Amino acid sequence: MKVYTAYGSYKGHRGFVITLASLGLIMLLVAFSSTLHNNYLSLERALLEPRPLLYAAFIFDSVAQDLNTIAGPQINITQTNSSTRILIADTVPNENFSSQLASYESFIETILANETHSTIRANFSNMSAGMLRLSINGNYNYTNNQTGAEMLFISDGTGGTNATVYEIFVSIIKTRASVQNFVFDPGGDLNISITYTDLNGTGTASGKILSNQANNFVLTYDDGSRFTLLVGRTGSSNGALRINTQNLTANISFTVTLPAINETKKTGYEYDAVLEYVQGKVKKSGKIAK
Amino acid sequence: MAPRGFIITFDALLAVSLLFVAALIMYTQTFQPVAPRGVYLKQVTLDVMTVMEKTGRIGIAIDGNSSAVREIMEATGESVCMQLTLKSSNGTSIATISKTGCSDYGKELQVAIQPVFYNGNSYIAKAESWYNKQ
Numbered sequence: 001m002k003v004y005t006a007y008g009s010y011k012g013h014r015g016f017v018i019t020l021a022s023l024g025l026i027m028l029l030v031a032f033s034s035t036l037h038n039n040y041l042s043l044e045r046a047l048l049e050p051r052p053l054l055y056a057a058f059i060f061d062s063v064a065q066d067l068n069t070i071a072g073p074q075i076n077i078t079q080t081n082s083s084t085r086i087l088i089a090d091t092v093p094n095e096n097f098s099s100q101l102a103s104y105e106s107f108i109e110t111i112l113a114n115e116t117h118s119t120i121r122a123n124f125s126n127m128s129a130g131m132l133r134l135s136i137n138g139n140y141n142y143t144n145n146q147t148g149a150e151m152l153f154i155s156d157g158t159g160g161t162n163a164t165v166y167e168i169f170v171s172i173i174k175t176r177a178s179v180q181n182f183v184f185d186p187g188g189d190l191n192i193s194i195t196y197t198d199l200n201g202t203g204t205a206s207g208k209i210l211s212n213q214a215n216n217f218v219l220t221y222d223d224g225s226r227f228t229l230l231v232g233r234t235g236s237s238n239g240a241l242r243i244n245t246q247n248l249t250a251n252i253s254f255t256v257t258l259p260a261i262n263e264t265k266k267t268g269y270e271y272d273a274v275l276e277y278v279q280g281k282v283k284k285s286g287k288i289a290k
Numbered sequence: 291m292a293p294r295g296f297i298i299t300f301d302a303l304l305a306v307s308l309l310f311v312a313a314l315i316m317y318t319q320t321f322q323p324v325a326p327r328g329v330y331l332k333q334v335t336l337d338v339m340t341v342m343e344k345t346g347r348i349g350i351a352i353d354g355n356s357s358a359v360r361e362i363m364e365a366t367g368e369s370v371c372m373q374l375t376l377k378s379s380n381g382t383s384i385a386t387i388s389k390t391g392c393s394d395y396g397k398e399l400q401v402a403i404q405p406v407f408y409n410g411n412s413y414i415a416k417a418e419s420w421y422n423k424q
Contacts, residue, residue, distance in 0.1 A: 015301065019301065019304065019305070022308050025312075026308050026311055026312055029312055029315050029316075030315060033315045047326060048328075048329065049328050051329060051332060054333075054336070055332075055336070055402070058336050058339070058340070058402065058404065059404065059405075061340065062339075062340075062343065062404040062405055062406075063405060065343055065344060066405055066412075068407065069407045069408070070407055100407075100410060101321070103412065104405075104407055104412055107405065107412040108405055108412075111379055111381075111412070111414060112403070112405045112414065115403050115414050115416070116325055116403050164343035207380070214325070228424065
């Protein structure tokens with residue numbers, strides 16, 4: 001059967017084929033264009049979607065910074081292939097930061113929430129009685145209880161910190177009456193050095209102790225006030241550090257050398273305080289950490 | 291003859307319109323990378339705020355000395371403009387510090403707000419960033 005086209009003969013077939021080929025090419029071009037555009041949109045989404053969450057994380061980090069300003073402590077964590085070093089500087093007894101904390105909690109829930117057009121809920125109740133409690137690297141707990149005038153660094157859970165070195169610096173503005181030094185053991189597994197400065201001057205002591213025993217160091221002052229340091233076993237934790245003061249304020253800085261954290265843990269610390277940030281579909285809640 | 295001429299003309303028009311469609315499709319493929327610019331600006335804004343707070347420069351600005359804050363702003367490069375506004379907890383404006391050479395807002399305005407606790411008081415720090423028009 002002969003097919004006649006607009007061009008009047010079999011030659012017209014060629015025009016028909018060219019038109020079809022053109023249409024095919026255009027459709028191909030449209031398909032490519034659509035794919036490219038969709039890819040671009042998905043790239044844009046991938047870049048834009050995390051942005052509100054990025055801002056939520058920024059708010060968390062900022063609140064953590066402020067919490068550290070209010071409650072302390074000064075803390076620095078360094079990690080090497082073989083060890084972790086944690087430096088903490090604080091006072092015993094701790095300052096009573098309860099009213100500042102309550103004021104700050106109200107500030108972020110109202111003023112900050114209004115400014116950022118978000119809903120913010122904070123719960124600092126576990127820190128409200130001058131109790132500072134930190135979880136460090138997910139392995140250790142640090143507490144500084146203003147009411148009990150006690151600082152404590154222990155492992156998280158049973159067992160020990162596996163600390164190998166403690167370097168402790170103490171400063172007290174009082175006149176010393178006596179020193180009860182550590183009973184060092186050359187066969188010990190924990191190196192300890194303490195430098196104490198008061199109105200009498202500076203004294204030092206260093207040596208080895210057993211981390212599974214309670215090793216005490218006591219400074220007594222002429223008004224009867226006391227500084228008591230325990231390194232070793234306290235409660236069910238070996239290699240811990242505990243400081244108690246009676247009727248005096250001690251500025252303390254200690255560095256502890258610990259085993260390197262394993263790869264499932266993160267270097268950092270978190271307060272026993274909870275924050276929830278909601279803006280539109282973005283919601284982030286959890287403990288305030290640095 | 292007349293119908294054939296009409297069909298040929300129609301075919302030619304169709305071919306031209308197809309070419310036009312093809313050209314249009316190719317033209318629309320030139321996307322403007324708007325999102326990455328905005329994301330970059332947001333990241334710069336957040337980073338600047340973080341540096342300012344962690345180095346205590348916002349506290350210095352609250353005390354009335356803006357040079358430490360301005361020093362960080364100037365380090366962001368010529369294309370980025372920035373302005374920092376500090377407000378007390380009752381909403382009173384304490385200071386507005388702008389980067390040198392930046393006046394009107396440009397495209398891609400990004401805003402970051404953070405709380406600042408300084409000397410026993412709470413403040414709001416608001417950074418606005420945009421790309422310089424020049």
